Amino acid sequence: MLRHTPAQLSAAPPAQPCAEPPSPAAREALRARLRALRQIPALRSLAQRFSISMRRDGLTISEVVESLRHDPALCVRLLQLANSAAIASREPVSDLPTAVQLLGVSRVRLLSTTLLLQRDTEHFGGEFDWKHLWIHALATALLAERLDAWTGRRAADSLAACAILHDVGKIALSVVEPDAYRDILLAAWRDRHSLPALEAARLGLDHREAGALFGEAVGLPSAVLAAIAHHDSPAFSPHAHQPVVALVGVANQWAKLRGLGFSGDGLVHEQDLWETPAWTAWCQTLPSPPDTDDFAAREPRWIEETKTELKILRG
Numbered sequence: 001m002l003r004h005t006p007a008q009l010s011a012a013p014p015a016q017p018c019a020e021p022p023s024p025a026a027r028e029a030l031r032a033r034l035r036a037l038r039q040i041p042a043l044r045s046l047a048q049r050f051s052i053s054m055r056r057d058g059l060t061i062s063e064v065v066e067s068l069r070h071d072p073a074l075c076v077r078l079l080q081l082a083n084s085a086a087i088a089s090r091e092p093v094s095d096l097p098t099a100v101q102l103l104g105v106s107r108v109r110l111l112s113t114t115l116l117l118q119r120d121t122e123h124f125g126g127e128f129d130w131k132h133l134w135i136h137a138l139a140t141a142l143l144a145e146r147l148d149a150w151t152g153r154r155a156a157d158s159l160a161a162c163a164i165l166h167d168v169g170k171i172a173l174s175v176v177e178p179d180a181y182r183d184i185l186l187a188a189w190r191d192r193h194s195l196p197a198l199e200a201a202r203l204g205l206d207h208r209e210a211g212a213l214f215g216e217a218v219g220l221p222s223a224v225l226a227a228i229a230h231h232d233s234p235a236f237s238p239h240a241h242q243p244v245v246a247l248v249g250v251a252n253q254w255a256k257l258r259g260l261g262f263s264g265d266g267l268v269h270e271q272d273l274w275e276t277p278a279w280t281a282w283c284q285t286l287p288s289p290p291d292t293d294d295f296a297a298r299e300p301r302w303i304e305e306t307k308t309e310l311k312i313l314r315g
Helices: 006-011 024-039 041-055 061-068 072-082 096-103 105-122 131-150 159-164 168-176 178-191 195-203 207-218 222-230 239-257 277-283 292-314
Strands: none
Touching (some): 061 072, 061 096, 105 131, 105 159, 105 292, 131 159, 168 178, 168 207, 195 207, 207 222, 222 239
8 A cells, every 4th residue: 555565665674663552642633633624625535425426226227327428448448347357258348238237237337336436535545546446446336246145135235335435444544644654554564564554653543543533523324434343343243234235244354365355454364265254254144054065166256256356357
């Protein structure tokens, strides 16, 4: 998420230690600045795009196609996806209506919105490059959809938004405290420290709280706020949102374990997904435990399909 190679990050000078924890007054001042981020057009657009897309259900293929025609670059990506090994029909796909039909309206919505969000955050510049964070976020959404379909449930209409925006607090912190957040990311990467722990120690709050403050200020739905605040601890989310938050938590860990994108945290333990706390929390929201043997058999294909989609979208 910084504009450096791993080798450059490892060779970077040590991050400056925090002399003392932030004072309560400093913490409250930072919270106030996070709430005021709705004044930054790109971040406001980031939130509003999803809020708007979630209000409109039942879009027809023709309506989706008409909206896509205004963005040639997006059309190219979607046609490439429709022709990918994971989705391709017997005949090459060369027109948008067929591509949308093959991919599905919900998938097109997710992919197009993610690409637009990437563009919205590109202008931040400086040392922060959020492309890999968006790749991680999109991977989380794609994997969450696969898990949801595998169990035969529909966790929530807001699943895609919850997954894509779960780490938005990292962008928010990089905007309000760019120098401090640069040091935090360097330390997390090089020294394999817990990113939330470093954030809390040096800033007085972590990206989950920061994201929730920003999201509440710009009016994100309650399910998305719950996922932002509790994707690492679904049991603490409001009961009504626990199924979708737990599912996002599992997909988030799954994406990290398989190296899909980069979320900034240097601590990624090698383990089976069903051994993680997120999986345990998710299972508690299901009528019966999922079959881990079946999951293990299907996972390689799921990961390869996801990698194909991410590679095409990465361009």
